Amino acid sequence: MSVAGVGEFGLIDRVTSRLSYGSTVLLGPGDDAAVVAAPDARVVASTDVLVEGRHFRRDWSSADDIGRRAAAANLADVVAMGADPTALLVALCVPADAATDWVEGLADGLGAEAAEVGASVVGGDMSASPTLTIAVTALGDLGGRTPVTRGGARPGDLVALAGRTGYAAAGFTVLSRGFRTPRLLVEAYRRPEVPYPAGPQAARLGATAMIDVSDGLLADLGHVARASGVAVDLTRDAFEVPPQMRDAAQALGVDPYAWLLAGGDDHALVATFPAATALPAGWRVVGRVGEGAGVTVDGLPFDGPGGWDHFR
Amino acid sequence: MSVAGVGEFGLIDRVTSRLSYGSTVLLGPGDDAAVVAAPDARVVASTDVLVEGRHFRRDWSSADDIGRRAAAANLADVVAMGADPTALLVALCVPADAATDWVEGLADGLGAEAAEVGASVVGGDMSASPTLTIAVTALGDLGGRTPVTRGGARPGDLVALAGRTGYAAAGFTVLSRGFRTPRLLVEAYRRPEVPYPAGPQAARLGATAMIDVSDGLLADLGHVARASGVAVDLTRDAFEVPPQMRDAAQALGVDPYAWLLAGGDDHALVATFPAATALPAGWRVVGRVGEGAGVTVDGLPFDGPGGWDHFR
Numbered sequence: 001m002s003v004a005g006v007g008e009f010g011l012i013d014r015v016t017s018r019l020s021y022g023s024t025v026l027l028g029p030g031d032d033a034a035v036v037a038a039p040d041a042r043v044v045a046s047t048d049v050l051v052e053g054r055h056f057r058r059d060w061s062s063a064d065d066i067g068r069r070a071a072a073a074n075l076a077d078v079v080a081m082g083a084d085p086t087a088l089l090v091a092l093c094v095p096a097d098a099a100t101d102w103v104e105g106l107a108d109g110l111g112a113e114a115a116e117v118g119a120s121v122v123g124g125d126m127s128a129s130p131t132l133t134i135a136v137t138a139l140g141d142l143g144g145r146t147p148v149t150r151g152g153a154r155p156g157d158l159v160a161l162a163g164r165t166g167y168a169a170a171g172f173t174v175l176s177r178g179f180r181t182p183r184l185l186v187e188a189y190r191r192p193e194v195p196y197p198a199g200p201q202a203a204r205l206g207a208t209a210m211i212d213v214s215d216g217l218l219a220d221l222g223h224v225a226r227a228s229g230v231a232v233d234l235t236r237d238a239f240e241v242p243p244q245m246r247d248a249a250q251a252l253g254v255d256p257y258a259w260l261l262a263g264g265d266d267h268a269l270v271a272t273f274p275a276a277t278a279l280p281a282g283w284r285v286v287g288r289v290g291e292g293a294g295v296t297v298d299g300l301p302f303d304g305p306g307g308w309d310h311f312r
Numbered sequence: 313m314s315v316a317g318v319g320e321f322g323l324i325d326r327v328t329s330r331l332s333y334g335s336t337v338l339l340g341p342g343d344d345a346a347v348v349a350a351p352d353a354r355v356v357a358s359t360d361v362l363v364e365g366r367h368f369r370r371d372w373s374s375a376d377d378i379g380r381r382a383a384a385a386n387l388a389d390v391v392a393m394g395a396d397p398t399a400l401l402v403a404l405c406v407p408a409d410a411a412t413d414w415v416e417g418l419a420d421g422l423g424a425e426a427a428e429v430g431a432s433v434v435g436g437d438m439s440a441s442p443t444l445t446i447a448v449t450a451l452g453d454l455g456g457r458t459p460v461t462r463g464g465a466r467p468g469d470l471v472a473l474a475g476r477t478g479y480a481a482a483g484f485t486v487l488s489r490g491f492r493t494p495r496l497l498v499e500a501y502r503r504p505e506v507p508y509p510a511g512p513q514a515a516r517l518g519a520t521a522m523i524d525v526s527d528g529l530l531a532d533l534g535h536v537a538r539a540s541g542v543a544v545d546l547t548r549d550a551f552e553v554p555p556q557m558r559d560a561a562q563a564l565g566v567d568p569y570a571w572l573l574a575g576g577d578d579h580a581l582v583a584t585f586p587a588a589t590a591l592p593a594g595w596r597v598v599g600r601v602g603e604g605a606g607v608t609v610d611g612l613p614f615d616g617p618g619g620w621d622h623f624r
Contacts, residue, residue, distance in 0.1 A: 026354055030539070031461050032392040032524055033358035033452070038350035042338055045434065046345035047449060049403035051441045080344040091361035091403065091447035122357065125447070129363045135403035135437070135447035137359060140345070149343050212344055227342070 003103060004096035008126055014100060015107040021120045024086040024141070034122035036087040036139055044140040044147065046077035052132035060175050063102045065190040066134070067109020069265075072192045074138035075117055076212035076267035079196050082148040082203025083140030085119040090136050093129030106134070117196045145203040153209040153228035153272040159287035160279055161238075162198035162269045164188065165217050166256065169263020170245050177252060182244040194267040198282055202271045205279070210271035216262040218302055221270060221287075221295045228272075231292035233299060234261065238286040261302055315415060316408035320438055326412060327419040333432045336398040336453070346434035348399045348451055356452040356459065358389035364444035372487050375414045377502040378446070379421020381577075384504045386450035387429055388524040388579035391508050394460040394515025395452030397431040402448050405441035418446070429508045457515040465521040465540035465584040471599035472591055473550075474510035474581045476500065477529050478568065481575020482557050489564060494556040506579040510594055514583045517591070522583035528574040530614055533582060533599075533607045540584075543604035545611060546573065550598040573614055 003011050016029045027035035036043075050056055050073070056066050071088060078085045090110060094103060111121050119138070171189025180186060194212075202210055209228055211220045221232045241249070241256045249256035272289050273279065296302070315323050328341045339347035348355075362368055362385070368378050383400060390397045402422060406415060423433050431450070483501025492498060506524075514522055521540055523532045533544045553561070553568045561568035584601050585591065608614070 027459060027461065031459075031463075032389040032522075033356045033395070033450075035393070035454070035459050036355050036357060038353050038355040041350050041353050043348050043350040043355045043451065044345045045348060045399065045401055045449070045451060047401040047403050047435055047437050047447075049405060049437045049439050049447065051405055051439050054439060054441070077344040081347070083345070087357065089357055089359040089449050091359050091449075093361060093363055093443070093445055123359055125359050125361045127361050127363050127366060129366070129443050129445060131405070131441050131443035131445070133405055133441060133443070133445050133447075135359075135361065135445075137357070137401050137403075137449040138345075139355065139357060139451075142347070147339060147343075147347050149339065151343075210344075 001100045002097050003094055003100055006100055011103060011126055014104060018104060018107050019111050019121050022118050025120045025122050029123050036122055038141055040142045040144060042142055044078050044081050044083040044142060046074055047137045048073045049135040061190045063105025064109035067106040068113040068191050070134045070136050071110045071113035072194050072267055074136045076194045078138045078140035079199025080210050080212040080269055082145045082200055083142045084200055085117045085138055085140045087119055087122040087139040088114050088136055090121060090124035092126045093133040095130060096128040148203050148207045148210040150209055150211050150224045150227035153224055153230050153289045155230055155289055155291045156275050157208055157272040157289040158275055158285050159232055159272055159289060160283045161286045162283050163195035164266045165213055165268050166259035166263045168192055168265035169259045170248055173252060173254060174248055182248055184244045185248060192267045195269055195282060198269050205277055207271040207273055210269060213266060213268040213270055214264050216264045218262050218295050225293060225295055231290045232287055232295045233290060234287035234297045236298050313412045314409050315406055315412055318412055323415060323438055326416060330416060330419050331423050331433050334430050337432045337434050341435050348434055350453055352454045352456060354454055356390050356393050356395040356454060358386055359449045360385045361447040373502045375417025376421035379418040380425040380503050382446045382448050383422045383425035384506050384579055386448045388506045390450045390452035391511025392522050392524040392581055394457045394512055395454045396512055397429045397450055397452045399431055399434040399451040400426050400448055402433060402436035404438045405445040408440045460515050460519045460522040462521050462523050462536045462539035465536055465542050465601045467542055467601055467603045468587050469520055469584040469601040470587055470597050471544055471584055471601060472595045473598045474595050475507035476578045477525055477580050478571035478575045480504055480577035481571045482560055485564060485566060486560055494560055496556045497560060504579045507581055507594060510581050517589055519583040519585055522581060525578060525580040525582055526576050528576045530574050530607050537605060537607055543602045544599055544607045545602055546599035546609045548610050
C-alpha cells in the first residue's frame with residue numbers, strides 16, 4: 001500500500017498507533033500540539049534535517065535504521081548540552097508512491113531510539129514531496145544543570161571523548177565503494193551508537209564545553225575552539241585504529257586517521273574539563289586546550305580532509 | 313550569490329545575524345541546541361512542514377510572505393492549545409542554486425511573524441535539497457492554564473470563531489486562475505492574519521475545546537466532533553460573505569460558502585464554550601454542539617468540498 005492510498009490522516013493513524021509514550025508526555029500526538037513536561041522550567045531544543053541522497057540512501061539502510069539515525073542525530077545534540085531528552089517531533093516528507101510499510105519502519109526506528117533515552121515521539125507532520133526528507137526536533141530537560149555550551153573551554157583543560165569516531169565514516173566509504181562489509185563499520189554507519197548518558201554525566205562533572213561529533217572531531221573541536229577563543233591540540237596516540245578499520249583502510253587506500261579525526265556521524269561526545277577532573281569510565285583524554293586558535297594534532301595542522309559542508 | 317556559494321556555515325551566519333531574541337531565549341542559535349524558558353514547567357510543541365509546489369509557490373509569494381506563513385501555521389497551533397508561543401526552530405532545505413537573498417527574506421518573515429507574539433527563532437538546520445522544504449517547530453508556554461484540546465466539547469456548548477475563514481482559500485483560487493486581484497484575498501493567502509491573543513484568551517474563558525482552522529472549518533470541527541464524541545451544527549447565517557469575496561466568487565463561478573466553510577490556511581481559531589460564557593469582542597458564535605457525530609450546516613450535511621488531504 002502506498003502513502004497516497006491510505007491518505008494523510010490514515011498514515012498518521014498508522015504511525016501514531018505504533019508509538020508509545022513515556023512519563024514526560026502529558027499530551028501526545030493527535031491535537032494541535034503536544035504537551036511535554038519541562039520540570040527544569042527551561043527546555044533544550046534542537047532541529048536536524050536529513051535529505052535522501054544527501055544524508056541517507058534507502059538502498060543502504062532500512063527504514064528502521066534511518067529512523068534511528070534521524071533520532072540519534074537530534075538526541076545527541078540534546079545530551080551534548082548536558083540535558084536529558086524528553087521528546088521528538090518529526091516532519092516527514094515522502095513521495096506519494098512510498099510504501100506505508102517503509103513509513104511505519106521509520107516510525108519504529110524513531111520511537112525505538114527515543115525510548116533508549118526515555119524520550120517519546122510526541123508529534124509531527126507529514127506531506128507528500130518529490131524528495132524524501134525527515135526533519136526532527138528534539139526537546140530535553142536540564143534537571144537543574146547548567147547547559148554546557150561550546151564556549152567555555154579554557155587553556156589547560158583536558159579534551160576528552162566519549163564514544164567512537166571514524167566508524168560511521170568508514171562504513172560510509174565502504175558502502176560508497178559498493179561493498180557491504182566489514183559489518184561492524186557498515187552497521188556503525190547505519191545505526192550510530194551514541195553514548196547518551198555521558199552528556200548529562202559530563203555536565204555533572206563540570207565540563208566547561210561540549211559538542212557532539214557530527215561534522216568530524218577536527219571540525220567540531222574547531223567550533224569549540226572558535227566559540228571559546230582557545231586552541232585545541234589532539235594527541236594522535238590517543239586514537240587507536242581498530243583492526244577492522246585498519247584492514248578496510250588498507251583495502252580501500254584510505255588513511256584511517258582521516259576517518260578517526262575527520263569522520264562525522266558517529267555522534268560521539270567531546271568535552272573539555274578542568275585538568276584536575278577525575279574522568280569516569282567511558283571518557284578518555286584525547287588532547288589539551290591551549291592559548292591561541294585552531295585545532296592541531298600533536299602540535300601540527302592535520303593534513304587530511306577536515307570537515308563537511310552540506311552545500312558543497 | 314547562491315547558497316552553494318556561501319556554504320552551509322556562511323548561510324547560517326547570514327541568517328542568524330538577522331534574527332533577534334526575546335526574553336524567553338536563554339541560549340539562541342549557534343550551539344548544539346537552544347535553551348528556552350518554560351516557566352510553566354510544561355512545554356507545548358508543534359511541527360508543520362511546507363513543501364514547494366504543494367504548500368507555496370515562489371512565483372506567488374515573496375520569501376518574506378512564505379516565512380510569515382510557515383511561522384503562522386505553527387504559532388497558530390500553539391495558541392490553539394491556549395499557550396503563549398516562545399520559540400521557533402526551522403529546518404530549511406533549499407536547492408543549491410537558490411539565492412541567499414531569498415533565504416534571508418524567508419528568515420526575516422519567520423522572525424517578524426514570531427516577534428508579533430513575543431517569540432523568537434532560536435535554532436534550526438539547513439541542507440541542500442532538490443525540493444525547497446520548510447519544517448517549523450513552535451514551542452509555547454501555558455502560563456498555568458489547562459491545555460485546551462480537541463476533546464472537551466460537550467452538548468449544549470457554543471461554537472465560536474475568532475478570525476477570518478475563506479479568505480486564504482479565495483486568494484488561492486484567484487492565484488490559481490492566473491489573477492492577482494482582489495488584493496485583499498491574495499494578500500490573505502500570502503500572509504494569514506492569525507488572531508493569536510484569542511487562543512490564550514479562550515483558555516482563560518474556559519473554552520472546552522479549540523482548534524486552529526488549517527484544513528477548513530468543516531474538516532477541523534470534524535476533528536473536534538470526533539475527539540469529543542459530539543455533533544457540531546454551524547449556522548449558515550453566522551457567515552457573511554464579504555463584498556470582495558462575493559465578487560470574486562461570482563467572477564470565478566465558485567460558491568463563496570465553499571471558501572468560508574471548507575477553506576483552510578487562514579488559521580482562524582474555533583472553540584467551544586459553555587453556553588453561559590460571555591464572549592468578548594473578537595469571538596462570534598457560529599454554531600452549537602449537540603449529541604451525536606459529524607458536522608452539519610443548519611442541520612444538514614454541507615454539499616460542497618469538505619477538506620484537504622496532503623497526499624491526494
